[in-house]
Amino acid sequence: MKHNIDFIEQWIEPESRVLDLGCGDGSLLASLREQLNVLGYGLEIDPESISSCLAKGVNIIEQDLNKGLKNFADQSFDTVLMTQTLQTLRYPHLVLDEILRIGSKGIVTFPNFGHWRTRTYLSFRGRMPVTKQLSYQWYDTPNIHFFTYADFEALCKQRNINILHRQFLTHGFPDTLLRPVWPNLFTEIAVYHLSR
């Protein structure tokens, strides 16, 4: 299930500078360029994704996030985006700091490990969850950190990061119905708009 995160457009100023860390095939940047005429750049290391970006005319920089972002100056972007990548990085907390050093605002999305499917999978099967959102075995998964949105918010508090907006995404019955009641249990993807 691919969640639509087009709503983040309301958090991004037209014609602003946007850096997308781990931009995949460049769809989001292409859409932001079309809708908001942003000046966007994506960072990516997967050759096929890079080719897709080139074919779309999206600015793509081949650079490994795990090797640092020192080449980007302080506050050189209006928004730094990172979708579904935080959980794959060696030091997520340091990358969060980098996001808000480079960008005046950050937008981060990640899979919520507090979702009932992952909880019941681990509780009842006694095995690490393999779900549609987290579709890897424990030994080959790129997702090396598992955390819930509550963990993320605790980290933000600890590092003095302001949460400007948050949006919880889910799909299907009963999740969409029950999410307002117990968000951590019924949120698949958490989306945060951050500032320092």
Add this chain to the structure above:
Amino acid sequence: MSLEVSDKQKDLSGSMGLVKPQKVVIEQPLKLACGVVLPSHTLVYETYGTLNKDKTNAILICHALSGNHHAAGFYEDESKPGWWDQYIGPGKPIDSDRFFIVCVNNIGSCFGSTGPTSENPETGTPYGADFPPLRARDWMESQRLLMEHLNISCWAAVVGGSLGGMQAMRWSLEYPDKLQHAVVIASSMKLTAQNIAFNEIARKAIKSDADFCDGNYLQENKVPYRGLALARMIGHVTYLSDELMGQKFGRDLRVGDLLQGKTEPVEFQIESYLNYQGDKFSDFFDANSYILITKMLDYFDLAREYDHDPVAAFSHAQCKFLVVSFSSDWRFSPVRSQEITDALIAAGKEVSYIAIDSDHGHDAFLLPNQRYQNALGSYLSKLADQIEGAQ
């Protein structure tokens, strides 16, 4: 007989086929960066593909130190194609079915355009060592005069590797409205001290040849073959990587063996290879051109007149950029390409940067590589779509 013909046809398929160079005498005076004016100059060039009716699909290919105008296709009497045939031709990354591609032998070189082997109109003898010093911007100015001759007002892209990439960057600053894209491959905003050191060793090798005659060897009916061959051997080592030399030659012997109790000479494969490359090069390249163009490389410094600030320099550019580097290139290392990319991002310019894995060193930009071909092809194909969509 039929066998020979079919072999030839096989060679030509998928390429530009047989091509012929063209020659033009540019009658407009060209004021060089050093102040000297060339009242007129000759340019030899090749074109591939067809210029569209709006003249919006022209790509300029800029050659490097030892390159020339013959970038693609075959000459009737030669078995090897042009130097960038892997990348230029029908259906290739620089697609002659979609673009009109221009490649010119630059002044100061030695393949027919005005250079040290040309006659100096003031003396009636070859310029030799008296050919005025050149800068990359002089090549660009001369290319602009050819552009006028071809009735092209804006390049869809200026593309080049190494010194060719330097020309593409210079175009973007000097004539920002005359190019849509700059493709800068295995290049640098300026040479390092190590780069300059290697170039000086090469020049010293040439000048140390007794047949160099202070650069006036043509009048003396001599050619400094040995010095030029040595210069090329030095350069060639810096264009390859340690890994590749290890894989290709290792410590293999061509002659003799290293058993004890033998006095016969021994020759490593790499020695034989380098000697062959040096000799081959000195048969077709001019020693004065080599000195002239290596100095041009040394002098190049993109941001010199912008307070040495690359961001200030690139703020003048209007085109989009594609920057490409190769992992094992230590002559123009990936760090140099990252510096270009970072400066472009900081200047708010549209840029993509691709870091290609290759063990072919600096020469990788000339050689087949699937990822490099795909990346360049995807980028230019998007450009061709836009041009054809606007028609």
